[in-house]
Amino acid sequence: MGSGTGLGRVRGLGSARSGSHHWWLQRVTAMGNVVLVLWFLFALVRLPSLSHDAVSGWIHSPLNAVPLALMIINVCWHFRLGLQVVIEDYVHGGMRVLALGLLHFWTFGTGGFALYAILKIAFAGTPA
Numbered sequence: 001m002g003s004g005t006g007l008g009r010v011r012g013l014g015s016a017r018s019g020s021h022h023w024w025l026q027r028v029t030a031m032g033n034v035v036l037v038l039w040f041l042f043a044l045v046r047l048p049s050l051s052h053d054a055v056s057g058w059i060h061s062p063l064n065a066v067p068l069a070l071m072i073i074n075v076c077w078h079f080r081l082g083l084q085v086v087i088e089d090y091v092h093g094g095m096r097v098l099a100l101g102l103l104h105f106w107t108f109g110t111g112g113f114a115l116y117a118i119l120k121i122a123f124a125g126t127p128a
Helices: 006-011 019-046 052-060 062-090 094-124
Strands: none
Touching (some): 019 062, 052 062, 052 094, 062 094
């Protein structure tokens, strides 16, 4: 006994058994976002000021740069997972491939630029 009709099983119609993995990844990254964004907000509130020098000095510390980089990676990953589902559900035909390509390009590009900025400040500091 299987689910669906015999013809459907032959054609490969039905569950691809990969949706639960995507669903769990969205939930895990959402929980990571809650923890990391709350850490980020509390850390910013504790700064004496939000001046360029204060924030750059804060990022220069490895105890702040590493969680900040993890937050960027997690937010970008969660963003990609969520919009991928929307595109797969509502965009059809050739536009779907284009939209998914743009989504991946935008997400990796934005994340890459943000990580570069964090690492540049963390390793080099601010120019005097």
